[in-house]
Structure formats: C-alpha cells, structure tokens
Amino acid sequence: MDAFLQVVQKGALLIFLIGSMAATGMSITPSSAVAPLRDVRFVLVAVLLNFVAAPALSWLLSYGLRLNPGHATGLMLLGCAAGAPFLPKLVAIARGDLALSAALVILLTAGTIIFMPSALPFLTPTLHADAWAIAKPLLLLIVAPMVIGMVIRSQSPSFSAHAARLLAKLGNLALLLFVVLLIALNLGPLFGVIGSGAILASILHFTGLFAFAWFLRSETPQIQSVLAFGTAARNFGAALVPAAGASANPDITIMLIVSAIVSLVLAFLTATWVKRRSLAPQ
Numbered sequence: 001m002d003a004f005l006q007v008v009q010k011g012a013l014l015i016f017l018i019g020s021m022a023a024t025g026m027s028i029t030p031s032s033a034v035a036p037l038r039d040v041r042f043v044l045v046a047v048l049l050n051f052v053a054a055p056a057l058s059w060l061l062s063y064g065l066r067l068n069p070g071h072a073t074g075l076m077l078l079g080c081a082a083g084a085p086f087l088p089k090l091v092a093i094a095r096g097d098l099a100l101s102a103a104l105v106i107l108l109t110a111g112t113i114i115f116m117p118s119a120l121p122f123l124t125p126t127l128h129a130d131a132w133a134i135a136k137p138l139l140l141l142i143v144a145p146m147v148i149g150m151v152i153r154s155q156s157p158s159f160s161a162h163a164a165r166l167l168a169k170l171g172n173l174a175l176l177l178f179v180v181l182l183i184a185l186n187l188g189p190l191f192g193v194i195g196s197g198a199i200l201a202s203i204l205h206f207t208g209l210f211a212f213a214w215f216l217r218s219e220t221p222q223i224q225s226v227l228a229f230g231t232a233a234r235n236f237g238a239a240l241v242p243a244a245g246a247s248a249n250p251d252i253t254i255m256l257i258v259s260a261i262v263s264l265v266l267a268f269l270t271a272t273w274v275k276r277r278s279l280a281p282q
Helices: 002-026 030-038 040-064 069-080 087-093 098-123 131-155 157-184 187-192 198-216 221-232 236-243 250-279
Strands: none
Touching (some): 002 087, 002 098, 030 131, 040 069, 040 221, 069 098, 069 236, 087 157, 098 221, 157 250, 187 250, 221 250
C-alpha cells in the first residue's frame, strides 16, 4: 500500500508542478515576466537573500541548535536551493504580483543551477552536485511548462484564460493530495526527529528568512510579499538531488522531508495572513 501511495504522491506532485506552472504562464506575458529582472536592485536583493542570507542562516541554526551532521547537511542543502515551484501559488493566495513571482522563480532557478554545484564542495564537503542533474528537472517541470503557457497565451488569449483557471484548480487539488500524502507517509520520520532540533530548525529557517526579507524591502507591498515568500520557500526538489547520493546518511533526506512538511504548512498559513492583512482597513 505504501508503494502505491508513493506513486500517487509523485503523480500528484508532477500534476501540480506542470499544471500550476502552465497556468502561471497562461496568465502572464513574456514582457511582464522579464520586466522585473530589469530592476537591478530587486535582482541584487533577491540574489543576496537567497544565496547569501539563506545559507548563512542554515549554518547558524545548525551550530546554534547543535543539529546532528545529517540534519545540518540537509538544512544547508535547503539554504542553497532557491526557486520554490509553489511560489506563484503562495503569491496568488496572498494576492500579490503573479508576473513578479514568475520572474523570481526563473531568476532563482537559474541561480540554483549555478550556485549549488559551486557552493556545496565548500559548505558540505561530503556532498557534490552535478549541474545538469539539478538543472534537468527544474527546466522540464518548472521553466518549460511556464514558457509553453506563455506561448499558448500569445496565440489564443481567450483559450488560455479558460485553461489557466482549470489548470489552477487541478493544481490546487494535486497539491492538497501531495501534502496529505507527504505527511501521512512520513509520520515515522516526523516523530523520530522530535527532540533533535530538526523541527525547530525548520520553523526558524522559514520564519527567519521570511521576516528578514519582509522588513528589508517594505516600500512596495507587492515586492515585499513576493520577495519574502521567494526567500523563505525553498526548492526541496533541487535539494534532494545531491541528497540522493548520500545514501549512507538517511538523516539528510529525513531533514529535507521534515523541512518540506513544516515549510509548506507555514508558507500557506503565512500567505493567508498576508491576504487578510492586505484586505484589512488601513
């Protein structure tokens, strides 16, 4: 039964990734996705937050909470893996700028492909990451569906508007199923890390990055929320690539799974908070 549910879980994840990325592409134009990348300050801040602040916080939490080596390595992998594919979904819930979130996903995906293989030998000498092994799933499941969606929109805007709504609903259901199965199939690891500091580290990693990015650039609410979610939400798929080669230490994968569950829950709760905050009378 567990084997069957794992297949369903992987299928749900694929449906969410392809469906939500295609829906995002069908909702924006190439020019609106590229325009934010011309803002040099936005790009620099996003890069520094995701590839300097995030790894630094991972390192501080690992030593401050005295995590075991496997959990510390898993947290460091998360610090190096930016560009969460569910960022547009979080931004949509929070009523933020969808085009800005798409631009940020593209920027951070490219950054992760370059940064992770280069940084891992220095940050975690026991792990190595092949750039193509990281790039392949990100390009196929994140960038390609988004680009295809934008192409379809340029050819048929009316069809795209209808298809985007259907794909978004399908993606929502697939994401819900994925999260439920992720929790149900990993109750053992969740209970197993109680008292190790892994859950606390995951909570502090997400909230710390979100708070830092939220207060760093607050003059534009739309940029504020997109940048905060883009920094706090990490790319677990990219982090799992080098972890897969570390079969001798299952604690690395367990840390990634625990962090995925904790971060997904916190991310969607935070998106709801941002939405209510934006609707509240000023």
